[in-house]
Every structure is written in C-alpha cells, then in structure tokens.
Amino acid sequence: MHPNIVSSPEKAAEGQQKIDWVRRNMPILRQLETEFRQQRPFTGKRVVVCVHLEAKTAYLALVIAAGGASVAVTGSNPGSTKDDVVAALDALGLHVYARHGATLEEMEEHMSLALDIRPHVVIDDGGDIVELLHGSRSELSADVLGACEETTTGVLRAQDRASANELDFPVMLINEAQCKYLFDNVHGTGQSVWDAVMRSTNLVLAGKTIAIVGFGWCGRGCALRAAGLGAKVIICEVDAVKAADAAMNGYQVMPLLEACRKSDVVLTVTGVRNTIDRAQFEAMKDGALIANAGHFRNEINVDTLQDLAVDVAAMRDNVVGYKAPSGAWLYLVGDGNIVNIACADGHPAEIMDTSFALQALSARYLVEFHETLENGVYHVPEEIDQQVARMKLASMNISIDQPVKNS
Numbered sequence: 001m002h003p004n005i006v007s008s009p010e011k012a013a014e015g016q017q018k019i020d021w022v023r024r025n026m027p028i029l030r031q032l033e034t035e036f037r038q039q040r041p042f043t044g045k046r047v048v049v050c051v052h053l054e055a056k057t058a059y060l061a062l063v064i065a066a067g068g069a070s071v072a073v074t075g076s077n078p079g080s081t082k083d084d085v086v087a088a089l090d091a092l093g094l095h096v097y098a099r100h101g102a103t104l105e106e107m108e109e110h111m112s113l114a115l116d117i118r119p120h121v122v123i124d125d126g127g128d129i130v131e132l133l134h135g136s137r138s139e140l141s142a143d144v145l146g147a148c149e150e151t152t153t154g155v156l157r158a159q160d161r162a163s164a165n166e167l168d169f170p171v172m173l174i175n176e177a178q179c180k181y182l183f184d185n186v187h188g189t190g191q192s193v194w195d196a197v198m199r200s201t202n203l204v205l206a207g208k209t210i211a212i213v214g215f216g217w218c219g220r221g222c223a224l225r226a227a228g229l230g231a232k233v234i235i236c237e238v239d240a241v242k243a244a245d246a247a248m249n250g251y252q253v254m255p256l257l258e259a260c261r262k263s264d265v266v267l268t269v270t271g272v273r274n275t276i277d278r279a280q281f282e283a284m285k286d287g288a289l290i291a292n293a294g295h296f297r298n299e300i301n302v303d304t305l306q307d308l309a310v311d312v313a314a315m316r317d318n319v320v321g322y323k324a325p326s327g328a329w330l331y332l333v334g335d336g337n338i339v340n341i342a343c344a345d346g347h348p349a350e351i352m353d354t355s356f357a358l359q360a361l362s363a364r365y366l367v368e369f370h371e372t373l374e375n376g377v378y379h380v381p382e383e384i385d386q387q388v389a390r391m392k393l394a395s396m397n398i399s400i401d402q403p404v405k406n407s
C-alpha cells in the first residue's frame, strides 16, 4: 500500500484523545469491538471506510480492524476531515489518506489511494466510493462483496444505479434502517446543526425566525430543536404530505422566497443542488445567517453568492459576510459545507453509536451472506435493526415488556 497521507503527524496525541472520548461514549460499538476481537469475522478481508473522517469514524474503523480486517480509511468530505484524527489513525498503523481542506480532485485521489487496498467491503457515506468503483476504478468491483451506504444522498445514488441495472455488487442501505434515521437524521442532525451554528456565530437562536428548507428526517429534527431553543420555525417543502405534516406539527409553512424575506436564519437540508440560489439571496434580510445541513456543498449556490456580492469580509472562523447589491449583509456559515460536521464535531457519539453499529453488523452480514445476495440494493435485515435497538436500550438501562399474544 501507499504511504499514508497525513498532514499533521504531530497532532496524533490530540486525535487519540478524541478517539478515547468517543469510545467511552459509544457503548454499543464497544461491545461489538469485544465480540469482533473474539470472533474475528473479517479475517482476511480488506475494508475501505469512507465516512466524514473524525473521531467516531476512526473508532468504527478500529472496530472493523479488531474483527481482523485490513482497513483503509479516507474522508467523504474534505471540509469535515480532522487532521489530528488522521494522525492518530496513522500512528495506530491503519492505512489513511485524507487532509482537511483538500480540493475535490485531491479528495478523489485520496479515495483512489484507499481503494488500492482492493476492498472486499466498502463503508461509504454519500456514494462517492461506490461511484468510483463503477467508473475510474471499475476494475476493482469484481472483488467487492458489497457496500454499506450511510446517508440519504448515497442511498438515492445507489437506488438510481440499481433501477438502471447498473450496480456491480450489493449495497446495504444503512440510512433506511429505523435505528439510523430515527436517531441519526432526526436527533443527531437536530442537535449538532444548532450546536455548530451557535458555536460559529456566538449568537442567540431564541426569538429568531428560522426557515428550514426540507422537512425530511433531518429537517424534522432541526425544526424540533430550533423550536425547543425558542426560535419561530418556518418550514419550506415541495412535497405536499411533508408540508401538511409540518403544518400539523405547528410550524408555519410557506414558499421559500417568502420565507427568505422574513427569516434571520435559513438552513437547507434537502439533498438537492442549488436549493438556495440568486433569487433567494436577493430576497434575504440584512444580517441573515445561511447554513447547509445536507450532505454535499451544493445546496447553497456559493458561486452565485460570491458573484453577486459587492463586498466580502471574514467575520469569524467559519463565518463569511457577503454584501448583496441591496446593501444587505448575508452571513454564510461553514462555507456551505455540511455545517454540523464542518463547524462542530458532527453527531454526538451516542447517536453515531447506533448508526455505526448498523454499519459494523451490516458489513459482517455482507461477509457472511454475500453469496445469497444479488447485485442490487438491500435494506438492513430486521433482526440487525432490532439487535441494535435492544443494545441501545440496554446501554440506557431501559427494559421493556414482551408483546401480549392476541389468541
């Protein structure tokens, strides 16, 4: 394998401290680490992990390695890569290729270096590795037993390929498991997005009008927590059922342009390119904060914002002001990157504990059962979802009743 790409090797101890902290707070993964160490389900297998590369992802990679796999790790978004965590993984002897702030070309190079391990299993987040395995690195796909996809955006890409009969291996849709979207998308995004906006701006959310664009699982969580912080929440949706659901939950619902005129904060969480574009920027109030919680840095058209700006000023770490021709200053948080990961620490450890337990168990399932699977998309088996839920309850010291038989 290639030498690791590590930009700050001197930060290994800091990265290790972060990994130690999440390990303490990820009890389900800790239990799986113990089981994997005994059972070695990945012996002889090579695994690529390509998820936002921070401490929790590093711990997932270490759990897979504890199961006997050779692991190569890379980041799914250069804005979210933590260089100290990369340094810690390097010091621990894993293959690791990532750098915070890498260009998109460099990111693809790093992914390609990781793929040179010739993976049997891929743990992907957003679908970029799966796409490479169907494009410039398609020569490797014959060895791939399967992939596990973490997020909504990657699920949609895999489903598109599957419906065109263009998937060269099975893909497990982790995001579609109940223990994923009910915890991660709702509560993880809900908490960490506002943590990131508050840390970056040091402003209050109580009393502010916040427009949330997209009332899917993530938008629902962001709305819930914004309301809990005392904000007045507006929902913008394009799906009538979701919009009606938002209204029945007590939120104001209106078209985006109207919301932009009224809002102090506009948050995108649609998974759709250019959700916020020129017309929306031009409608926004002076002082409006703009942030994105969707996977890719494309929901806010930052190029257009830069083009229309008559003045630009760095305000704080992760906050840049753009002066619109109207004179209104608009403040972009996190440069349009996924804000909770780019400007904070991502989802809390206990949340990623359930998501990554699904990943680890689904990766093991692929190794054990790949011969029974076709090239296509698969839901996480119900028994894995239930197992993770039981482990979650146990970690919270909660017991529940057995169902009562009707007959």
Ligand SMILES: NC(=O)c1ccc[n+]([C@@H]2O[C@H](COP(=O)([O-])OP(=O)(O)OC[C@H]3O[C@@H](n4cnc5c(N)ncnc54)[C@H](O)[C@@H]3O)[C@@H](O)[C@H]2O)c1
Binding pocket: 151, 152, 153, 154, 184, 185, 188, 189, 213, 214, 215, 216, 217, 218, 219, 236, 237, 238, 239, 242, 269, 270, 271, 272, 275, 293, 294, 295, 296, 338, 339, 340, 347
């Ligand atoms: N920030 C995080 O930590 C995090 C966590 C999980 C998922 N994600 C990402 O967040 C995005 C959303 O995920 P989700 O699980 O909520 O998806 P989802 O499909 O449940 O919800 C997206 C919603 O956006 C709506 N929408 C689409 N275009 C719109 C537009 N122009 N205006 C208004 N609404 C629009 C859709 O109707 C849908 O209801 C994806 O990119 C996903 O990968 C981010």
